[in-house]
Amino acid sequence: MAEEDDIVLSELDDEELVQQMHDDLYDGLKDEVEEGVNILLGRGWTPYKVLTEALVEGMRIVGIDFRDGILFVPEVLMAANSMKAGMVILRPLLAETGAPRMGKMVIGTVKGDIHDIGKNLVSMMMEGAGYEVIDIGINNPVENYLAAIEEHKPDILGMSALLTTTMPYMKVVIDTMKEKGIRDDYIVLVGGAPLNEAFAESVGADAYCRDAAVAVETAKKMIAERERSNSAAMGVS
Numbered sequence: 001m002a003e004e005d006d007i008v009l010s011e012l013d014d015e016e017l018v019q020q021m022h023d024d025l026y027d028g029l030k031d032e033v034e035e036g037v038n039i040l041l042g043r044g045w046t047p048y049k050v051l052t053e054a055l056v057e058g059m060r061i062v063g064i065d066f067r068d069g070i071l072f073v074p075e076v077l078m079a080a081n082s083m084k085a086g087m088v089i090l091r092p093l094l095a096e097t098g099a100p101r102m103g104k105m106v107i108g109t110v111k112g113d114i115h116d117i118g119k120n121l122v123s124m125m126m127e128g129a130g131y132e133v134i135d136i137g138i139n140n141p142v143e144n145y146l147a148a149i150e151e152h153k154p155d156i157l158g159m160s161a162l163l164t165t166t167m168p169y170m171k172v173v174i175d176t177m178k179e180k181g182i183r184d185d186y187i188v189l190v191g192g193a194p195l196n197e198a199f200a201e202s203v204g205a206d207a208y209c210r211d212a213a214v215a216v217e218t219a220k221k222m223i224a225e226r227e228r229s230n231s232a233a234m235g236v237s
């Protein structure tokens with residue numbers, strides 16, 4: 001720890017500092033991550049470059065180690081919190097400078113279910129990967145999902161359920177979307193410990209994601225596919 005204390009972030013060159021920020025993010029050191037963000041901005045880095053090279057890349061490494069069982073939930077939550085702290089500094093600057101848009105997600109836990117740790121983790125990892133996330137919280141009836149997608153026009157709707165008694169509610173939401181003719185306007189991702197791929201398919205979701213890292217990978221892949229088929233439909237090559 002003494003060694004860690006000896007590092008003066010402002011004395012590192014850009015490359016060393018970014019490397020150190022990846023380590024600090026991994027270790028969930030919020031203050032250090034904030035300091036690193038401010039130093040890079042002070043050195044003239046664009047907010048987008050800080051986001052992608054220092055934060056998103058750091059979080060990508062966290063995501064891989066989480067997926068591989070090297071990091072566990074508490075560590076990932078600490079890392080995600082540090083990431084969020086860095087994002088708080090960058091978000092208003094990014095809005096001003098118009099960084100490329102990754103995509104938007106509305107996410108919430110279904111009606112009757114108050115479990116939110118997994119959902120929060122997915123939200124944080126998605127934000128970490130550069131997506132805008134609107135988290136509508138827990139215990140959501142279908143009306144809440146519909147109101148949120150109507151208001152925010154996301155690319156993705158995410159639903160979480162941790163109880164075998166609440167997971168069937170996902171079908172209620174998807175069926176209502178179908179009735180309203182808006183199902184295909186959104187990519188629907190579902191998750192939660194008792195779910196699996198067969199369940200996701202049976203309720204008409206686009207994919208089941210076993211964890212937050214898979215959620216990010218799936219979101220990236222599906223948005224890219226959707227953009228490709230939209231451009232094909234519009235005759236753009």
Ligand code: B12
Nearest residue numbers: 113114115116117118158159160163164191192193211212
């Ligand atoms: C913590 C916890 C609670 C906490 C919740 C605190 C909170 N703020 O969330 C409290 C104590 C409140 C609680 C209450 C209850 N719980 Co509880 N709870 C758990 C526990 C121990 C851990 C869940 C958790 O947070 N896991 C960690 C996260 C990170 O994992 P995760 O949720 O699976 O999420 C990951 C993936 O699934 C995926 N994911 C999740 N959501 C989404 C969404 C999208 C869109 C995507 C893409 C991916 C994704 O990514 C996440 C991150 O990697 C589980 C046991 C278990 N092993 O699951 C029981 C468990 C889920 N609970 C259970 C029960 C029964 C209850 C209660 C009914 C108990 C009671 N009698 O009161 C109540 C229900 C209250 C309600 N109405 O919801 C049972 C469910 C059994 C079943 N067959 O349905 C479990 C399995 C425990 C057990 N073995 O009996 N619980």
